[in-house]
Amino acid sequence: MSLKGAAYIAGAWEHPTRKAPDKSIALLHAECAKGALEDAGLTKDDVDGYFCAGDAPGGLGPLSMVDYMNLKCRHVDSTDVGGSSYQVAVGHAMEAIAAGRCNVALITLSGRPRSEGQATGTAPRPGNPAAPEMQFEFPYGPATANLYGMCAQRHMYEYGTTSEQLAWIKVAASHHAQHNPNAMLRDVVTVEDVVNSPMVSSPLHRLDCCVISDGGGALILTKPEIAKSLKRPLVKVIGVGESPKHQAGGEIDLTYTAARWSGPPAWAMAGIKPSDIKYASIYDSFTITVLMQLEDLGFCEKGQGGKFVADGNLISGVGKLPFNTDGGGLCSNHPANRGGITKIIEAVRQLRGEAHPAVQVPNCDLAIAHGTGGALGTRHCGSTVILERE
Amino acid sequence: MAYVARKIPFVGTPDTNPETKPFFQGADAGKLMVRRCTSCKKVHHYPRELCPFCFGNCEWQEASGKAKIYTFSVMERANPPYAIGYVTLEEGPSVLTNFVDCDFKALKIGQDVKVTFVKTEDGGPSLPFFTPA
Ligand SMILES: [Zn+2]
Numbered sequence A: 001m002s003l004k005g006a007a008y009i010a011g012a013w014e015h016p017t018r019k020a021p022d023k024s025i026a027l028l029h030a031e032c033a034k035g036a037l038e039d040a041g042l043t044k045d046d047v048d049g050y051f052c053a054g055d056a057p058g059g060l061g062p063l064s065m066v067d068y069m070n071l072k073c074r075h076v077d078s079t080d081v082g083g084s085s086y087q088v089a090v091g092h093a094m095e096a097i098a099a100g101r102c103n104v105a106l107i108t109l110s111g112r113p114r115s116e117g118q119a120t121g122t123a124p125r126p127g128n129p130a131a132p133e134m135q136f137e138f139p140y141g142p143a144t145a146n147l148y149g150m151c152a153q154r155h156m157y158e159y160g161t162t163s164e165q166l167a168w169i170k171v172a173a174s175h176h177a178q179h180n181p182n183a184m185l186r187d188v189v190t191v192e193d194v195v196n197s198p199m200v201s202s203p204l205h206r207l208d209c210c211v212i213s214d215g216g217g218a219l220i221l222t223k224p225e226i227a228k229s230l231k232r233p234l235v236k237v238i239g240v241g242e243s244p245k246h247q248a249g250g251e252i253d254l255t256y257t258a259a260r261w262s263g264p265p266a267w268a269m270a271g272i273k274p275s276d277i278k279y280a281s282i283y284d285s286f287t288i289t290v291l292m293q294l295e296d297l298g299f300c301e302k303g304q305g306g307k308f309v310a311d312g313n314l315i316s317g318v319g320k321l322p323f324n325t326d327g328g329g330l331c332s333n334h335p336a337n338r339g340g341i342t343k344i345i346e347a348v349r350q351l352r353g354e355a356h357p358a359v360q361v362p363n364c365d366l367a368i369a370h371g372t373g374g375a376l377g378t379r380h381c382g383s384t385v386i387l388e389r390e
Numbered sequence B: 001m002a003y004v005a006r007k008i009p010f011v012g013t014p015d016t017n018p019e020t021k022p023f024f025q026g027a028d029a030g031k032l033m034v035r036r037c038t039s040c041k042k043v044h045h046y047p048r049e050l051c052p053f054c055f056g057n058c059e060w061q062e063a064s065g066k067a068k069i070y071t072f073s074v075m076e077r078a079n080p081p082y083a084i085g086y087v088t089l090e091e092g093p094s095v096l097t098n099f100v101d102c103d104f105k106a107l108k109i110g111q112d113v114k115v116t117f118v119k120t121e122d123g124g125p126s127l128p129f130f131t132p133a
Helices: A025-040 A063-068 A085-098 A134-140 A144-159 A163-177 A191-195 A224-229 A259-270 A287-296 A305-312 A340-352 B021-028
Strands: A008-014 A049-051 A075-077 A104-111 A199-201 A215-222 A235-245 A279-282 A366-374 A380-389 B033-037 B058-062 B066-075 B082-089 B094-099 B112-119 B126-132
Touching (some): A008 A224, A008 A340, A025 A063, A025 A104, A025 A215, A075 A085, A085 A104, A085 A215, A144 A199, A144 A305, A163 A287, A235 A259, A259 A287, A259 A380, A279 A287, A279 A340, A287 A305, A340 A366, B021 B126
Parallel strands (some): A049 A104
Antiparallel strands (some): A008 A215, A104 A215, A366 A380, B033 B058, B082 B094, B112 B126
């Protein structure tokens, strides 16, 4: 049985904060939950399924947060695949709703790496010593920026991709961010600005990187009968896919992402193709992340991503594929160093016609929100969500 | 032993985990040890007891130490900067490493490199690093 249309996104809310030194992570989660419920026209008592990931405080998956928010749940899931967890949660929530295991699913993300002074991309962070790869990786200084830098370097070698082409992705994001009052970086930048910004980890410059921000977001998924009883525009989940990619025992190929595997089942479920998409939210931890995912999702041929993103092709109202019209992680927000949920929230805004008028895509009826969690240079998960306005 | 300006941190269980101990013993003796499957004969990395290709059992083998750069990235934000990369060993698998004793600006994908060893800080084990051949 296809899950297509088994759930709707009835509520979507992004925390406006980008720096929250005075709020606990638990409070940020709860404020996001409240915001998404109010957006949907539902209450806390309606929630019977809760979905979170590793950013939820407490260490035992959902337990601390269901306690803090005093939720009465009959289904929980805390699959943690980094920034892609929230697309995965949409798929898992849809499965749970279709199976009758919950009717109203709440998904939250929050964090405050900015207030905590985390050097997210440039300082290697040791993980759990029990991770089998740790002793063969951590000594070599795998910070996030150099793990993506290695992908960009290989992509340039194999396909002739240039720093200027990558820069166009930041340029497009900045054109959108100028209209978002909550965005961290609202100045429009040029290709020259990006390639002349200081090198962080070659070949990625400072402006090839996303922001480090506090904040969060939440989503409410529910079954069709409930969604149709609410007053919000109907946003139907029509395709989902998830897949991890890793080092494969040493058979390493850094030229593609897990989107190559998470995309096809999502396209098949939705019964549409990339050229049908009117708006794309594409995970943007770095410019190279966007370029590789666009190729792997089928928006262009493998290796042609550089040409595809150049010359404003991702700018709303200018190019063929408007992307990340809130400014994305590159300019607006990357809460908890996990950008998956904000990708889905902006896609919902676009489908409802509630994006900023300057970036709203006319007649936006089909959108994609793709996430990547972990690091493209070692192991990561790709997760794809395709949404339709009904 | 190669010279590295950066202190090399270590998190792991080089002495107490028999699955990986021969790798670190080898490194301390200047040998790059890899795992070859007794069933499918393929070499993998990082080293595991069960082959990640077929779950067959593996034996240790000394690698030649010859490799080619698959990719790299120079972390210029760090002080001192360092160059991370994957090298593809002559025996097959690609291995995460750092490049040492070289001009980072001259690094090239496809370049021939050879193994050298660096001691990790605080009395940790030696680890394989790579330098232009
Ligand atoms: Zn085998």
